[in-house]
Amino acid sequence: MENAEIHFKNRAAKYNHSSNWVEDQVLINRIFELSGVGAGSEVLDIATGTGLIARRFYGRVKKVTGLDISPDMAKHADECMDEIVFAPYEKMPFADNSFDAVVCRQGLQFAELDKAIPEIYRVLKPGGSVTLCHLTAFNDTDRELTFAIQKLRNPARRNYLMPGDISDCLRRQGFNDVADIEYISAESINKWIDNGAIPQENMDGIRALYRSADEAFLKIHNVSFTEGDILDDMLLVIATAKK
Numbered sequence: 625m626e627n628a629e630i631h632f633k634n635r636a637a638k639y640n641h642s643s644n645w646v647e648d649q650v651l652i653n654r655i656f657e658l659s660g661v662g663a664g665s666e667v668l669d670i671a672t673g674t675g676l677i678a679r680r681f682y683g684r685v686k687k688v689t690g691l692d693i694s695p696d697m698a699k700h701a702d703e704c705m706d707e708i709v710f711a712p713y714e715k716m717p718f719a720d721n722s723f724d725a726v727v728c729r730q731g732l733q734f735a736e737l738d739k740a741i742p743e744i745y746r747v748l749k750p751g752g753s754v755t756l757c758h759l760t761a762f763n764d765t766d767r768e769l770t771f772a773i774q775k776l777r778n779p780a781r782r783n784y785l786m787p788g789d790i791s792d793c794l795r796r797q798g799f800n801d802v803a804d805i806e807y808i809s810a811e812s813i814n815k816w817i818d819n820g821a822i823p824q825e826n827m828d829g830i831r832a833l834y835r836s837a838d839e840a841f842l843k844i845h846n847v848s849f850t851e852g853d854i855l856d857d858m859l860l861v862i863a864t865a866k867k
């Protein structure tokens with residue numbers, strides 16, 4: 625497994641345009657609304673990256689703090705948050721019961737979940753909300769190929785997620801009102817694989833995997849082969865809960 629910090633050092637400059645979901649304001653608004661925050665809320669965006677989620681909260685809540693391990697990603701996070709803290713989400717330098725909401729988009733695929741989920745619980749105030757949005761496979765039909773594609777696209781990935789995986793972790797941790805909301809993102813594979821951090825052989829390998837996909841995969845992902853590109857409907861699951 626590649627080191628996540630090195631991966632995002634190489635990816636930082638291109639990150640803000642490295643997929644459709646990255647730039648998707650409808651998805652970002654959805655995460656904001658689901659978090660249930662108000663003007664007096666203190667919000668923590670874990671794996672904040674270039675601050676694309678934090679930016680939606682900045683100026684609309686009392687304080688938004690971003691947390692990440694990558695100073696290179698943070699260089700692209702101007703005017704997105706009140707404070708940035710460099711630390712892993714497995715060991716956060718915050719007191720117990722500090723935040724009204726914890727949010728995260730596409731961050732926990734690199735996590736030691738048995739450490740990160742208890743940390744999220746610990747830093748949330750009682751009654752606080754958690755909103756965690758991640759790419760998943762749809763079901764057992766596409767699982768194997770989706771994970772093989774994800775591995776080539778991001779060799780630093782630790783967790784390959786199915787739709788209920790994060791919400792199961794939240795339930796086991798003792799969170800209440802746990803729910804999953806599905807969101808489909810139509811992706812251009814050319815855009816998605818040109819992330820600045822993987823070699824040509826990985827990009828060629830991803831295209832080859834799509835070409836080898838069976839009918840069931842092509843159907844569930846609504847794949848189309850256009851002139852020079854491949855289009856794939858990817859599934860993101862937003863897990864929400866209350867402490």
Ligand SMILES: C[S@@+](CC[C@H](N)C(=O)[O-])C[C@H]1O[C@@H](n2cnc3c(N)ncnc32)[C@H](O)[C@@H]1O
Nearest residue numbers: 628632671672673692693694697712713729734
């Ligand atoms: C795909 S980016 C997501 C950025 C942002 N949340 C977004 O939605 O655009 C993943 C981020 O997770 C960060 N990350 C990886 N491992 C981490 C860890 N152990 N603790 C905190 N952040 C981590 C990376 O540095 C990177 O900025």
